[in-house]
Amino acid sequence: MSSKQVRIGIIGTGGMAHNHAQAFTSMRGARVVGACDVLEDRVSQFAAAYDIPLATTDADELIGHRDLDAVCIVTPDSSHAGLALQAIHEGKHVLCEKPLAVNYKDAARMARSAKREGIVHMVNFSYRRSGALYRARKMIESGALGDIRHVEASYLQSWLVSKAWGDWRTEAQWLWRLSSQHGSRGVLGDIGVHIVDFATFPVGPVKAVNCRLKAFRKAPGNRIGEYKLDANDTAVIQTEFANGALGSITATRWATGHANSLNLSIHGDRGALRISLDDDYNRIEYCTGRSTQTAEWKTAKVRAVPDLYRRFVKGIRTGATAEPDFERGAEVQKVLEACFKSDAEDCWVRV
Numbered sequence: 001m002s003s004k005q006v007r008i009g010i011i012g013t014g015g016m017a018h019n020h021a022q023a024f025t026s027m028r029g030a031r032v033v034g035a036c037d038v039l040e041d042r043v044s045q046f047a048a049a050y051d052i053p054l055a056t057t058d059a060d061e062l063i064g065h066r067d068l069d070a071v072c073i074v075t076p077d078s079s080h081a082g083l084a085l086q087a088i089h090e091g092k093h094v095l096c097e098k099p100l101a102v103n104y105k106d107a108a109r110m111a112r113s114a115k116r117e118g119i120v121h122m123v124n125f126s127y128r129r130s131g132a133l134y135r136a137r138k139m140i141e142s143g144a145l146g147d148i149r150h151v152e153a154s155y156l157q158s159w160l161v162s163k164a165w166g167d168w169r170t171e172a173q174w175l176w177r178l179s180s181q182h183g184s185r186g187v188l189g190d191i192g193v194h195i196v197d198f199a200t201f202p203v204g205p206v207k208a209v210n211c212r213l214k215a216f217r218k219a220p221g222n223r224i225g226e227y228k229l230d231a232n233d234t235a236v237i238q239t240e241f242a243n244g245a246l247g248s249i250t251a252t253r254w255a256t257g258h259a260n261s262l263n264l265s266i267h268g269d270r271g272a273l274r275i276s277l278d279d280d281y282n283r284i285e286y287c288t289g290r291s292t293q294t295a296e297w298k299t300a301k302v303r304a305v306p307d308l309y310r311r312f313v314k315g316i317r318t319g320a321t322a323e324p325d326f327e328r329g330a331e332v333q334k335v336l337e338a339c340f341k342s343d344a345e346d347c348w349v350r351v
């Protein structure tokens, strides 16, 4: 392992950037040396809070900085592709927020470019920090569940109803997520991307989808100031997996009573498992063997896995595989693309 510290720059210093900064500033082997935001006050305050020497409103300055090894892209979705391609071109390692891009073409281009330049590239599917998810994948691979028949996955939020995270009517960080013109692909692009990754990581690839998206009316004229509220806020995806299983994957901002819940149940002809991140990231429930006759469930506490920030730094320092990578980000984006097509054309679409 290289003894050198990995020098990181963070682009976009809004809500999620604090997670990045907290993770890297508390990690041995990493140092945040630069921050960039289009809002000068915001980036100055951010840099002061985390003792970051360089604060700039110029992304070119940060990305081109000689003393930088890696960048985190934590800007709204529509700017990910441009910034990532620029950083890759400069030879920087990249941790990009999800969704990797706003369409498959851009995501695939980012993946190809990152591979070609040989940099470490990751997409921040942050719920991959669940040890239970890795155990689920192992159980399926080992045949403990038999042939998978049925899958139910949901990501439930309620910030359109609850003010627990602030008031979406007045805060830009929520309003851009509701507006196509501001680069959002709606709840499907925002959290649907997480739950598609979460379901398909253990179950395997998706073969076809039949998706219904809906943007409920939320304000007079469905507009607040410059924000036209047209991006979907509920997604229901009927899913056929390549292994033959059928299932449903849902994502919504209208799940009153749930702040941020991810749930996954996987049922095979010999056993079943379920994960709820509300309970514990490292807890899994399963029903296998004779218990399948009585529908009795057991609970196991499983080993934690490193979070994605640690994997990123380790990948840079040691050359270890850092996943989920851009290729995976693009694969998930392809499923989303099929969902948008299915909704628009009201039919099943092969992925």
Ligand SMILES: NC(=O)c1ccc[n+]([C@@H]2O[C@H](COP(=O)([O-])OP(=O)(O)OC[C@H]3O[C@@H](n4cnc5c(N)ncnc54)[C@H](O)[C@@H]3O)[C@@H](O)[C@H]2O)c1
Binding pocket: 011, 012, 013, 014, 015, 016, 017, 036, 037, 038, 039, 042, 059, 073, 074, 075, 076, 077, 079, 097, 098, 099, 124, 125, 126, 127, 172, 173, 174, 190
């Ligand atoms: N992995 C996760 O679980 C997770 C959670 C929340 C958000 N996110 C992702 O993180 C990204 C940012 O989300 P957020 O909630 O922090 O949004 P936010 O609106 O709070 O912050 C975005 C920041 O980027 C700045 N910005 C916009 N364009 C820029 C540009 N071209 N260059 C530099 N700065 C720019 C804005 O001024 C703002 O400060 C989104 O892609 C979102 O999907 C991921």
